[in-house]
Amino acid sequence: MAAVSIFYDLADHIAIGLGAILTPANLFYCFLGVLLGQLVGALPGIGVLVAISLLFPFTFHLEPTSALIMLAGIYYGTAYGGSTASILLNVPGQASSAVTCLDGYPMARQGRAGVALFMTTVASFVGASVGILLMMLFSPTIAQNALRFGPWEYFSLMLLGLIAASTMASGAPAKGIAMVILGIVLGLVGIDVNSGVGRFTFDYLPLYDGISLASIVMGLFGVPEVIATIRDVKKESFVTRSISYRSMVPTRDDMSRSWAPMLRGTAIGSFFGALPGAGALVSSFMAYALEKKVARDPSRFGKGAIEGIIAPEAANNAADQTAFIPTMTLGIPGSATMAIVLGVLIIHGVTPGPKLVVDHPDLFWGLVMSFWIGNVILVILNIPLIGMWVKVLSIPYHYLYPVILVFVCTGAFFVENSSFDVVQVLVFAAIGYFMRILGLSAAPLILGFILGPMMEEHLRRALLLSRGDFWLFLERPISATTLALSLAVLIWAFAAYFRSSRAAPKMPAVETES
Amino acid sequence: MQSRDYRDVMSGAALLVLGCAITIYSLFTYPIGSITRMGPGMFPAVLGGILGVLGCVIGIPAWFRSGEMPEIALRQLVIVLLSIGAFTILLEPFGVVPAVTALTVGAVLADDEVSVKGALILVAIMALTTVLLFQKLLGVPFQAFRWPL
Amino acid sequence: MKKQLANTFAAMATVAIGALASFGAQAQEWPERAITVVVPFAAGGGADPVARTVAEGIQEAFGQPVVVDFRPGANGTIGANIVAQAEPDGYTLLITSPAPLVNVKFGQKLPYDPDGDLVSITQIADAPYLLTASGKFPANTLQELVDYAKAHPGEVNAGVSGLGGLSHLSTVILQEATGTKLTPIPYDGVGERIADLMAGTIDISTGIGASGFQAGIQDGSIKPLVVMGDTRVPELPDTPTVIEAGYPNAISSGWYMLSAPQDFPPELVKKLNEAVVAYLNRADIKDKFIKFGNMVKTSTPEEAEALIQRETTVLKDLVDRGVFTVQ
Numbered sequence: 001m002a003a004v005s006i007f008y009d010l011a012d013h014i015a016i017g018l019g020a021i022l023t024p025a026n027l028f029y030c031f032l033g034v035l036l037g038q039l040v041g042a043l044p045g046i047g048v049l050v051a052i053s054l055l056f057p058f059t060f061h062l063e064p065t066s067a068l069i070m071l072a073g074i075y076y077g078t079a080y081g082g083s084t085a086s087i088l089l090n091v092p093g094q095a096s097s098a099v100t101c102l103d104g105y106p107m108a109r110q111g112r113a114g115v116a117l118f119m120t121t122v123a124s125f126v127g128a129s130v131g132i133l134l135m136m137l138f139s140p141t142i143a144q145n146a147l148r149f150g151p152w153e154y155f156s157l158m159l160l161g162l163i164a165a166s167t168m169a170s171g172a173p174a175k176g177i178a179m180v181i182l183g184i185v186l187g188l189v190g191i192d193v194n195s196g197v198g199r200f201t202f203d204y205l206p207l208y209d210g211i212s213l214a215s216i217v218m219g220l221f222g223v224p225e226v227i228a229t230i231r232d233v234k235k236e237s238f239v240t241r242s243i244s245y246r247s248m249v250p251t252r253d254d255m256s257r258s259w260a261p262m263l264r265g266t267a268i269g270s271f272f273g274a275l276p277g278a279g280a281l282v283s284s285f286m287a288y289a290l291e292k293k294v295a296r297d298p299s300r301f302g303k304g305a306i307e308g309i310i311a312p313e314a315a316n317n318a319a320d321q322t323a324f325i326p327t328m329t330l331g332i333p334g335s336a337t338m339a340i341v342l343g344v345l346i347i348h349g350v351t352p353g354p355k356l357v358v359d360h361p362d363l364f365w366g367l368v369m370s371f372w373i374g375n376v377i378l379v380i381l382n383i384p385l386i387g388m389w390v391k392v393l394s395i396p397y398h399y400l401y402p403v404i405l406v407f408v409c410t411g412a413f414f415v416e417n418s419s420f421d422v423v424q425v426l427v428f429a430a431i432g433y434f435m436r437i438l439g440l441s442a443a444p445l446i447l448g449f450i451l452g453p454m455m456e457e458h459l460r461r462a463l464l465l466s467r468g469d470f471w472l473f474l475e476r477p478i479s480a481t482t483l484a485l486s487l488a489v490l491i492w493a494f495a496a497y498f499r500s501s502r503a504a505p506k507m508p509a510v511e512t513e514s
Numbered sequence: 515m516q517s518r519d520y521r522d523v524m525s526g527a528a529l530l531v532l533g534c535a536i537t538i539y540s541l542f543t544y545p546i547g548s549i550t551r552m553g554p555g556m557f558p559a560v561l562g563g564i565l566g567v568l569g570c571v572i573g574i575p576a577w578f579r580s581g582e583m584p585e586i587a588l589r590q591l592v593i594v595l596l597s598i599g600a601f602t603i604l605l606e607p608f609g610v611v612p613a614v615t616a617l618t619v620g621a622v623l624a625d626d627e628v629s630v631k632g633a634l635i636l637v638a639i640m641a642l643t644t645v646l647l648f649q650k651l652l653g654v655p656f657q658a659f660r661w662p663l
Numbered sequence: 664m665k666k667q668l669a670n671t672f673a674a675m676a677t678v679a680i681g682a683l684a685s686f687g688a689q690a691q692e693w694p695e696r697a698i699t700v701v702v703p704f705a706a707g708g709g710a711d712p713v714a715r716t717v718a719e720g721i722q723e724a725f726g727q728p729v730v731v732d733f734r735p736g737a738n739g740t741i742g743a744n745i746v747a748q749a750e751p752d753g754y755t756l757l758i759t760s761p762a763p764l765v766n767v768k769f770g771q772k773l774p775y776d777p778d779g780d781l782v783s784i785t786q787i788a789d790a791p792y793l794l795t796a797s798g799k800f801p802a803n804t805l806q807e808l809v810d811y812a813k814a815h816p817g818e819v820n821a822g823v824s825g826l827g828g829l830s831h832l833s834t835v836i837l838q839e840a841t842g843t844k845l846t847p848i849p850y851d852g853v854g855e856r857i858a859d860l861m862a863g864t865i866d867i868s869t870g871i872g873a874s875g876f877q878a879g880i881q882d883g884s885i886k887p888l889v890v891m892g893d894t895r896v897p898e899l900p901d902t903p904t905v906i907e908a909g910y911p912n913a914i915s916s917g918w919y920m921l922s923a924p925q926d927f928p929p930e931l932v933k934k935l936n937e938a939v940v941a942y943l944n945r946a947d948i949k950d951k952f953i954k955f956g957n958m959v960k961t962s963t964p965e966e967a968e969a970l971i972q973r974e975t976t977v978l979k980d981l982v983d984r985g986v987f988t989v990q
Contacts, residue, residue, distance in 0.1 A: 038651070053733075054653050057715055058708035078682075124901075147862040178529050178568040181561050185536055188561075191738075192554040193849045196827030197544060199554055203648045203746070207775060208737035214583050230625050278853045322597055330861065331878025333854045340707035346877075347712060347954055353878025367526040398627035399636065403619045406592065406640045409601050409617060410610065414654045416735055426598045437584050438525040456557045457851060463819060464848055465864065468550025655732065 003231040010136065011144055012289060013365045020366030021373060024377055026066050032072035032506040034374045037077020038381060043086075044091045045218055045411010048078040049337050056340055064348035065363050069370040071341055076320045076371070079280065080378045083120045084315050085119025087113055089405055090229075091222040096280040098217050099443055100287045101273055103308030105225075111341050113393060114248035117386045119258060119306060120313040124289040127266045127314035127378050131321025132271055132371045140354070142274050142322070149275055151462035154475050156482035157275075158455035161282060163486050164289035164368060165447040169491050176444050179435075184455075194460045199379065206420040215421045216449060219406045219428025220435070222475060226401045248386055250306075258310045261291050265311035269318030276326045276334035280316040285447045287315035328352050328364065403503070519581025526573015531567030593624040609660035611641045673921025693753045694727040700756045701740020703763055705735040709871065710953045713919050717787055720942030721756075721935070738828070739763035740773055743829040747775035751927040756780065756935075760917050765974045770776060778975070782927045783967035785936045787943065788920040788957035792869045793899070795876050798884040799863030805841075805889040805908040808867065812843035820867035821845040822856040827987075832978065833869045833891060833915035837985045840905070840913035853920040860865060860885055871917040873954070891915045897953050918960065920967060932964050 021030065023280050037083035040051040051074050059067035082094030100120070106118040134142065149157075162184075166177040189200045190210030201207040250258075265287040271282035291311045292301050301308050326332045331352040333339035350360055357364045393402070410419045432442060466472040474480045532638045540559040547553025563573050597620025604613040648654040698721060702714045711733075718729040734742035743763035750757035764777050770918065775781070776876035794805065802808040812819045823831040826849045838845050848865050850856040853875050859865045860876075861884040869891065870876060879885030889904045891913055895904055905913040921939060923932065940961040943946060949959045962970070 015843040035654075044651070046654075047646070051652065051655070053711075056707045056711060060712070120604050147858055147893055150859060150862060150864045161520070172572065174527070174568050174571045178572065181565045182529075182532070185558060185565070189559055191825070193825045193851045194552075195554040196547075196825065197554045199544060199558065200539075204743055205737050208740075209569060209735075223598070225595065227587055227590045227624075230590045230594075326858070329878075330858070331875070332858050332861075335854075336705070337706075339853070342710075343707060343711075348955065349954055351877045351881065356878075396627070398622075398625045399624075399632070402636055403640065405597065405621050406614055406617055406644070409598060410644055410648065411615065413605065413610075414648065415658065417656065417733065418736065419602050420742075422598065422602045422605065426595060426602065429598065430591075430595055438521055438528070438588060440525060460552050461848060461850075463550055463552070463844070499636040655730065 001045050003137070003375070013136070013285075014369065015363070017360050017365030017367075017369030020362040021069065025063075026069055026366070027373070029062070029066045029070040029369045030073050030374050031377055034072020034077040034080075034377050035073075035381070035418050037141040038081040038119070038378065039080075040074065041078030042086050042093045043081075043099075043411060044089075044222055044312060044407045044416055045409070047214060047411075049095055050414055051078070052337055052340050056344065059344050060347065064156055064345060064350050065362075067344050067348065068341065068363065068367055069374075071344060072324070072367060072370065073374045075337060075341070075380060076317065076374065079128075079313075079317045079320045080121065080382060081123050082316070083122055083124070083309070084117065084389055087120070088274040088389060089400070089404055090225040091408065092217055095217045095446070096284050096319075097222055097313075097383060098285050098395055098446055099312045100309050101221055102112065102288065102443060103303070103305050106302070106304035107306070107309070107442030112304065113390050114209050114363045114386055115250045115254060116306070116309055116448055117389060118248050118383070119250055119254065121379060121386075122150060123258070123310045123314040124264065124317040125375055126262050127269055127318035128321050128371070128375045130266045131155055131270055131273065132368060134274075134322055135325055136368055137373075139325050139357070140327050142325050144188050145274065146274050146326055147330070148382060148478060150476070150481040151458040151465065152476045153277075155455060155458040155462055156473065156479040156486065157450045158458065160482055160486040160489065161198075161286055161451050162455065163489050163493075164286060164293070165444045167489075168285070168289045168292060168441070168444050168447070172229070173493065175210025175440055179442070179444040180448035180452075181441055183445035183450075184452025186216065186445070187449040187451075187453040190454070193457055194464075206418065210453075211449075212412070212415060212421045212424055212451070214415050215424035216312045217446060219425045220231075220244045220432035222404065222408045223425065223429035224432040224436050226404055226438065227429075229404075240468070248390075254306050257306050261287075261307040261311040262314045264290060265314030266318045268311075270322045270488040271318030273322030273334075274325050276332045279323060279335055279449060280319040282447070283319040284312035285306055285443070287311040287444075293492075319412065324367075328356055328367075440496060471484065516578055516583060519576035520583050522576030523573050524577075526569045526571075526576060528569070530566050530569030532533050533569055536562030536565065540561075560645065580592055590624045594621060597598045597621045597624075607660065609657045610644055611658045614640050614644050664690070668906070686873070694725050697728045697730055697756050697915065698752065699732050700758055701734055701742045701746050703725075703736070703739035703745075703757070703759050706733040708735075709779075709946070709956070710760060710919065712759065713788060713952070713957065714740050716948065716951060716955075717758055717921060717939060717943070720939055720948070723785060724730065724938035724942065725910050740775075743775070743777070743781065744775050746924055747780035749924045751782075751924040751928075753928070755924060755930045757801060758787065759922065759923040760918060760919055761971075762923070763973050764920060764981055765978055772823065777971075779808065781922045782892050782925055782962055783971060784840050784923055784927075784932055784940055785964065786960055786962040786967050786970060787921055788952055788955075789892065789916055789918045789960035790871045790957040791890050791894075791896065791904075791914075791916040792830070792871060793876065793890055793896070793902075794837065794867065794888045795860065795867050795869045796821040796886045796888050796952055797860050797863045797865065798879075798886055799853065800866045800886070802888070803886060805903075805905070808888060809843055809910075811842045812845060817845040817846055819843070819845045820848050820865040822850055822860060822865040823847045824853065825851065829917060830871075830983070834979070834986060835981055836915045837891070837910075837913050838871070839986060840910045857885075869915070890912075894958075896958075898956075918970070919957070920971070936964055961973075 040046055052071055078094055083100045085091050085093035086097045086100040087108050090101050090105035092098040092101055104116050154401045162180055165292050166180045191198050191208050198208050206269045233355030268287045269283040288308060323334050326334055333342045342352055410423050412425045415421055537559050540555040544555030545553035546555045597617050600620055601613045601617040605618050615637050618637045622628045645658050697932055700714060700718050702710050704710045714731050716728050734745055739759055739762040746755055746757040796802055802811050816864040821834045821836050831847055854870055855862050857875055860868050861879050880887055888900050890896055890902055890904045891906050892904055893906055943959045943961050951960045
């Protein structure tokens with residue numbers, strides 16, 4: 001009976017939501033939002049935070065519902081756009097799409113860019129849809145459960161993430177772990193929250209805020225690729241096959257390989273999105289690591305495995321939707337971007353929180369229904385665009401790479417109007433190129449960069465709160481389970497490594513890397 | 515093929531040096547604290563140590579096996595990095611458009627494929643795109659041109 | 664709906680005309696071209712709407728476009744430094760919270776002297792800190808908190824945003840005024856701090872205005888204990904001030920200030936002060952600020968300087984006595 005009444009309520013809510021959004025103005029803002037999001041997402045460098053903070057003053061003049069619909073549209077629209085540049089150019093449009101480069105770009109070089117773009121659009125839509133459904137049905141429950149994650153649980157989760165990350169790299173596990181650690185150290189640069197001391201800042205003021213995420217991602221992923229490709233292009237033709245609309249159609253094999261990663265990615269994304277502080281970026285990397293773990297033949301990864309683009313894209317889109325749950329129902333912003341969304345509500349006199357759904361049902365359900373409309377618009381927008389995007393590949397690379405460099409550098413500059421951010425791109429480009437030469441992967445470094453400082457912060461906070469008692473990590477059930485899982489992953493990784501090294505005592509000395 | 519896997523020997527050595535540097539710098543610069551009340555130096559010092567150990571794990575076995583050393587695209591590397599450097603130097607005093615121009619011209623030089631005419635067209639397109647797309651359409655506040663006083 | 668679209672286009676048109684006007688300006692007395700207001704924090708943050716409103720006021724008064732330039736970083740000191748090094752020609756101003764002005768930060772060497780390199784024009788707004796407790800914490804008033812903390816010294820966990828920051832300072836001021844011992848728990852962002860407060864992982868926390876805590880206050884998972892200012896805040900009419908609660912020394916507030924580079928011409932200070940004070944005291948602007956979670960509070964340049972001096976003295980004293988430390 002209860003189930004039936006839930007569906008009656010739901011029908012009511014959908015009606016309220018549709019009533020709120022199906023006005024010409026709101027549809028216009030929804031369209032404008034996702035269009036801008038798609039554009040900003042596809043451009044390397046400039047990101048969602050920049051786009052949303054630029055439009056923030058513009059929303060003063062709008063109704064709160066319209067303002068929110070537009071900003072939200074930009075937010076989840078970028079996740080669709082982000083994968084495009086990753087796949088076509090190996091330059092991530094968004095940090096959360098960096099991991100999509102790993103297999104998306106090899107697919108493009110095999111002439112399968114169309115398939116990759118098509119399947120990521122589908123995965124994005126599936127991920128987002130599940131995220132929206134969760135928000136419609138279980139918002140209050142999810143929000144209350146998210147509160148059960150204290151510093152102990154966060155620490156255990158971050159640890160699990162880092163262990164998973166170190167297995168992400170192709171080749172020797174020691175190299176992957178080393179890159180994670182290097183990433184953590186880079187992440188520690190800046191003022192330490194727990195002591196107020198500036199670490200590795202060398203008394204240079206701009207370093208007090210740490211290394212810029214946009215700069216490190218662009219520097220390590222974008223520029224070294226350009227340097228290497230300028231030379232390689234002369235040896236072989238960049239586009240190996242002619243591009244037709246037919247090449248967009250996934251094969252039966254693609255389809256059968258895709259559905260499971262799509263669901264796993266969605267689950268990971270929905271989970272991390274709902275936790276304040278984790279989000280799309282972490283979930284996309286975790287989804288990739290999981291796919292590599294469960295794959296029958298992990299060696300396919302990094303060479304154009306479709307699972308390697310499906311799972312992260314489903315994950316980051318699901319996370320972008322569920323990130324609205326703590327924001328809207330608890331008033332807790334999970335990220336800087338969500339803090340701005342929250343700010344818009346507050347300026348319009350709307351208090352986010354448990355009463356929001358009751359006090360402003362038109363706003364809440366209007367927003368939720370706008371997610372559906374926005375995502376459908378994005379799919380409609382993206383499928384025909386694939387043909388156009390793929391044509392980008394037929395532009396000779398010597399015209400393309402200066403354009404990429406300009407977007408990377410200006411984008412890094414626009415984040416905070418700081419030329420020091422471009423200097424960071426320069427430094428990481430040099431480091432990234434030598435890492436490439438030495439066969440050290442950038443992906444685990446990025447995840448270490450993000451998770452490491454969070455892990456340290458939570459570890460020190462947990463110990464501060466428990467007055468130095470380590471047992472609390474094992475006494476709290478969620479934390480204990482996660483730690484057990486981390487241990488299992490570690491044992492699994494070592495067992496697999498020893499088994500493979502015994503089976504093939506003469507390991508190939510050089511790992512092939514794209 | 516070379517008699518030793520110099521690629522991994524170099525990675526290992528670089529990580530070892532880096533790890534030791536991080537640990538030593540942290541130990542001397544920041545309070546370490548105790549396990550239960552960690553100071554800001556504890557975490558980086560431990561990480562530097564692990565990095566050093568991993569450097570040995572990667573580097574030492576590589577000494578005893580053969581391997582290949584990939585070629586370095588020296589010209590492309592230097593020119594691309596110099597162009598980005600020129601961009602940063604011009605950015606604050608002269609504005610975004612001169613910086614973009616320098617970057618585009620510099621980048622083109624990394625390759626011999628683009629003609630002078632092609633380069634000029636590319637510069638014009640990039641300058642226009644930056645101003646129209648970022649400043650006019652997206653409203654990013656920046657100065658396209660600027661004259662240092 | 665039509666009106667909304669019209670507003671949007673009107674706003675866009677204003678920007679376009681403003682841009683044109685800056686080219687067409689003719690030689691005359693100040694201001695003869697666009698004025699830049701530097702905000703040393705990220706766009707979209709708490710300072711954003713405050714700065715934009717004041718910028719509109721300056722634009723209205725002097726007929727020149729005013730550009731808001733966000734230069735975030737290092738707790739406001741990067742942007743403040745840009746203004747401190749700028750020409751005192753009236754075209755570069757600073758709107759900021761106390762962070763870069765009252766700055767005796769630990770281990771952080773500032774390239775400018777917050778005391779001498781910047782001139783105050785007027786205070787803009789006042790946002791007293793709010794002291795809140797978790798719904799699971801036994802105390803419901805400031806007095807109950809004090810009694811509890813005295814019975815359990817060092818056991819009360821107070822969430823602060825980074826050690827050595829302003830919310831840590833407000834917690835230390837509270838501690839000093841009430842003679843208690845609290846354990847500061849540092850947080851990076853505001854989100855996790857609120858979540859942990861709701862969950863009862865930390866016991867109390869201070870924050871500017873009610874904004875971040877409102878959702879929790881609504882459902883009872885966060886209890887407002889006291890306003891750390893001299894007047895009650897409009898959103899929480901039932902929450903007493905520290906003065907009413909009997910701890911007048913526990914005053915702590917985050918304010919906004921309009922400042923300029925050193926050697927700023929006194930006649931421009933006067934002109935700007937008069938124009939901005941008049942603008943901010945309009946009824947509609949005052950209402951707007953309440954929405955932003957602040958209250959308009961203007962002052963003379965001298966009063967503004969005195970406010971910074973007073974807060975710097977308090978902070979220096981706490982640091983010198985070893986009360987406000989990081990370890």
